[in-house]
Amino acid sequence: MATSQTQPEHSLQVKRTFAAPRDRVYRAWTDARQFAQWFHPSTDYKTVITRLDLREGGKYSVEMHHKDGNIHRMWGIYEEVRPPEKLVFSWRWSNDESIPQTMVTVLFTDLGGSTEVSLTHERFISVEERNQHNQGWQGCLGQLDAYLA
């Protein structure tokens, strides 16, 4: 794939180190049952993974059920699946098709017992969108930390 043409303000990067071996962290992202346990910005949500076809070209879809009854739905396609070090997938909100597709790259680095997750989410159309997703990811990675503990 060619280098990204997006401006830096239209992408975000989050890095966080988890006190768990890389295989375990990778599984938390790629096993549907584990993914559902933590993939939400806060404990106000319950996540249902409705599809997770972990292969290049395979689709995933997710529902985040807020306790007030709202459901956020999203889906995407795995563009790169390289266990246990890299995932690239597209990201699209089903509730609002007017928001263009964005791309997520997750790198898992083995730090000997712990694992650094470096996440890049790019091609946002506005700084506002970027900031909202940044907040969302901060929440999600906090949930992942709690899940792995």
Place this chain on the structure above:
Amino acid sequence: MVKYAQSLDSTFGALADPTRRAILASLMLGEASISDLAGPHRMSLPAVMKHLRVLEDAGLVSQKKIGRTRFCRLAPAPLKTAEDWIAQYRVFWERTFDSLERFLSQHPSAEEEKEKKAWPPRKPNRNTPSR
């Protein structure tokens, strides 16, 4: 009318289960094999097939066999019937909003009253809420 009621029963009956709703959500992305559908759930294949049978009986899912694999696909027609049924009630809540709107325009807040008395008026039609 009986047929309509029967199909509503089977549609809402089929929808009244989180696993079956998750299966429908998965099929929104296109056709899937039974093992694709079972993948995300902590469930055996026979258990998933049982749910699929309920969805199929309700006409929400159709299956076809290609080689030795069964593929499922979403059949949206019963959802349209269900949506039409729900839409009848839209009239009710829209009417509620209309009367709220009327109430608000007939009972302006004290602040709006003050503004009305102010001269010259800042904006015409201030009390007509726009939608």
